[in-house]
Amino acid sequence: MSEVSDARYANATPAQAEADSAIEPAGVGWERVRRVRVAIVGAGFSGLGMAIRLKQAGLDDFVVLERGDDVGGTWRDNTYPGAACDVPSHLYSFSFAPNPHWSRTYSPQREIRDYVRRTADRRGVRPHIRFGHEVCDASWDEATQQWRITTAQGRFAARMLIFGNGPLAEPSVPAIPGLDRFAGTLFHSARWDHGHDLTGQRVAVIGTGASAIQFVPHIQPRAGHLTLFQRTPPWIVPRLDRPISGRRRTLFRAAPIAQRARRTAIYWQREIGALGLVYRPPMMKAAERIARAHLEARVADPALRAKLTPRYTMGCKRILLSDDFYPALTRDNVEVVTDHIREVRAQSIVTEDGVERPIDTIILATGFHVTDNPIYRRVHGRDGHALTDAWRDGPRAYLGATVAGFPNLFIMVGPNTGLGHTSMVFMIESQLAYILDCLRVMDRRGLGAVDVRSDVQDAYNDELQRRMRRTVWASGCASWYLAANGRNTTLWPGFTWEYRLRTRRFDPKNYNVTPQTAPTR
Numbered sequence: 140m141s142e143v144s145d146a147r148y149a150n151a152t153p154a155q156a157e158a159d160s161a162i163e164p165a166g167v168g169w170e171r172v173r174r175v176r177v178a179i180v181g182a183g184f185s186g187l188g189m190a191i192r193l194k195q196a197g198l199d200d201f202v203v204l205e206r207g208d209d210v211g212g213t214w215r216d217n218t219y220p221g222a223a224c225d226v227p228s229h230l231y232s233f234s235f236a237p238n239p240h241w242s243r244t245y246s247p248q249r250e251i252r253d254y255v256r257r258t259a260d261r262r263g264v265r266p267h268i269r270f271g272h273e274v275c276d277a278s279w280d281e282a283t284q285q286w287r288i289t290t291a292q293g294r295f296a297a298r299m300l301i302f303g304n305g306p307l308a309e310p311s312v313p314a315i316p317g318l319d320r321f322a323g324t325l326f327h328s329a330r331w332d333h334g335h336d337l338t339g340q341r342v343a344v345i346g347t348g349a350s351a352i353q354f355v356p357h358i359q360p361r362a363g364h365l366t367l368f369q370r371t372p373p374w375i376v377p378r379l380d381r382p383i384s385g386r387r388r389t390l391f392r393a394a395p396i397a398q399r400a401r402r403t404a405i406y407w408q409r410e411i412g413a414l415g416l417v418y419r420p421p422m423m424k425a426a427e428r429i430a431r432a433h434l435e436a437r438v439a440d441p442a443l444r445a446k447l448t449p450r451y452t453m454g455c456k457r458i459l460l461s462d463d464f465y466p467a468l469t470r471d472n473v474e475v476v477t478d479h480i481r482e483v484r485a486q487s488i489v490t491e492d493g494v495e496r497p498i499d500t501i502i503l504a505t506g507f508h509v510t511d512n513p514i515y516r517r518v519h520g521r522d523g524h525a526l527t528d529a530w531r532d533g534p535r536a537y538l539g540a541t542v543a544g545f546p547n548l549f550i551m552v553g554p555n556t557g558l559g560h561t562s563m564v565f566m567i568e569s570q571l572a573y574i575l576d577c578l579r580v581m582d583r584r585g586l587g588a589v590d591v592r593s594d595v596q597d598a599y600n601d602e603l604q605r606r607m608r609r610t611v612w613a614s615g616c617a618s619w620y621l622a623a624n625g626r627n628t629t630l631w632p633g634f635t636w637e638y639r640l641r642t643r644r645f646d647p648k649n650y651n652v653t654p655q656t657a658p659t660r
């Protein structure tokens with residue numbers, strides 16, 4: 140792939156990189172923008188993984204457009220107390236960048252963020268990253284077979300556009316009447332206000348998802364009073380997190396094969412989880428018994444236990460892992476409220492039963508815009524329509540990556556690539572291989588544009604939705620996995636190795652292909 144290399148980018152210092160992405164003067168034509176072969180949006184696992192794999196393949200002509208001021212994505216933004224991974228670190232990391240230094244089974248946020256930073260440095264991709272470059276618009280230009288990309292700090296044109304903007308990167312703020320009139324401190328768990336001292340405060344936490352169960356045990360001892368507003372109790376199983384001994388770490392450093400073996404063992408243990416979630420939901424009953432025993436062992440009060448007992452099949456919503464959440468809820472300064480919130484007032488929250496609770500700080504643990512990510516309004520394809528128009532009935536793509544009418548566009552961790560049982564990094568690496576193979580095929584055949592055939596995309600999505608019917612996710616709960624029309628557009632209904640096999644090769648038969656008409660860059 141050397142014909143697409145660009146030494147200017149490969150050798151650019153960050154300062155040079157900033158200079159060449161300077162703000163375009165108003166009214167400048169697209170002929171004056173920075174042209175690259177590939178533009179990547181986001182510098183999380185997806186975007187950085189793509190950048191590293193491109194570099195390994197000898198392709199240096201790419202840019203990573205990142206709205207933040209550092210790499211890390213999820214692990215840069217979610218700094219709440221207790222933030223950590225729910226997948227063992229040996230598996231939640233790049234296969235091509237093993238880290239023998241993980242300190243615990245489930246790494247804390249800071250360690251993952253540092254791992255991502257280190258990996259970006261060691262693999263030499265930082266010079267390609269333009270920080271503070273939020274992508275505001277991306278439109279396909281048929282004449283030049285390029286994406287025209289407008290960012291907060293200048294414009295770019297790219298033959299291929301890869302979105303690694305993150306499935307859980309846009310915090311969702313609930314539409315609770317009066318929330319905007321709250322006079323105390325208010326923040327989302329993904330934008331933690333570390334300057335705000337919770338000591339002695341009357342704190343309200345709204346939501347009991349994966350983030351809340353991690354930070355509640357950490358803030359409960361400091362808060363004067365903590366009110367936890369719960370809509371649906373999650374199923375929670377023991378986390379069993381433990382330190383990785385120094386001896387083991389030395390072994391992993393000296394013999395990387397030992398760590399690879401551990402990673403493989405964890406992978407297959409986790410894959411068994413797909414059996415219950417996807418193929419045999421009744422199998423979840425056994426796991427429910429473990430979760431119930433966990434709740435009973437930690438919560439003695441029958442009334443509180445009743446509030447915390449889920450009434451849907453385990454796995455229908457995300458299964459959570461915690462050893463300290465239930466104990467925190469049994470403390471004297473904690474109240475679990477299951478009545479719906481009617482309104483927020485300047486200094487209080489009022490529930491449907493009319494009870495008003497004075498509150499100093501509200502922490503929203505209300506998740507993310509998953510199926511309605513606002514970025515998709517800014518992406519315009521072949522006919523000028525936005526991705527949101529194509530997705531009026533919910534997000535859909537082929538292999539969770541390409542969308543008919545949007546040539547040379549790849550969405551990493553796109554529709555139906557999410558998982559309930561194992562590491563997203565495995566799915567990300569599958570997509571990296573697919574995109575790289577697409578680039579190879581385009582080069583070999585002299586293609587200027589590849590656009591997935593709509594019949595292929597439809598058949599693929601019909602298959603997924605057919606498979607979805609027998610999964611635990613279709614067993615009747617409301618969850619963020621589902622789009623507004625009730626379709627599960629988020630999760631992959633199978634084993635992850637199947638996805639790996641299906642993305643191993645880019646097959647141009649599934650695409651409408653156009654020969655290259657414009658110059659290479």
Ligand SMILES: Cc1cc2nc3c(=O)[nH]c(=O)nc-3n(C[C@H](O)[C@H](O)[C@H](O)COP(=O)(O)OP(=O)(O)OC[C@H]3O[C@@H](n4cnc5c(N)ncnc54)[C@H](O)[C@@H]3O)c2cc1C
Nearest residue numbers: 181183184185206212213224225226273274304305562563
């Ligand atoms: C709190 C939390 C815990 C999680 N725990 C797990 C776990 O245990 N196991 C697991 O498998 N997954 C977990 N996930 C999912 C996690 O998001 C993925 O595993 C993975 O980090 C996704 O990487 P990504 O690069 O695709 O997205 P992200 O890490 O979200 O990175 C996206 C990047 O794109 C940038 N960006 C977004 N929009 C724009 C724009 N318009 N212009 C420019 N840049 C933009 C963002 O600033 C960000 O840096 C968790 C997610 C959260 C929020």
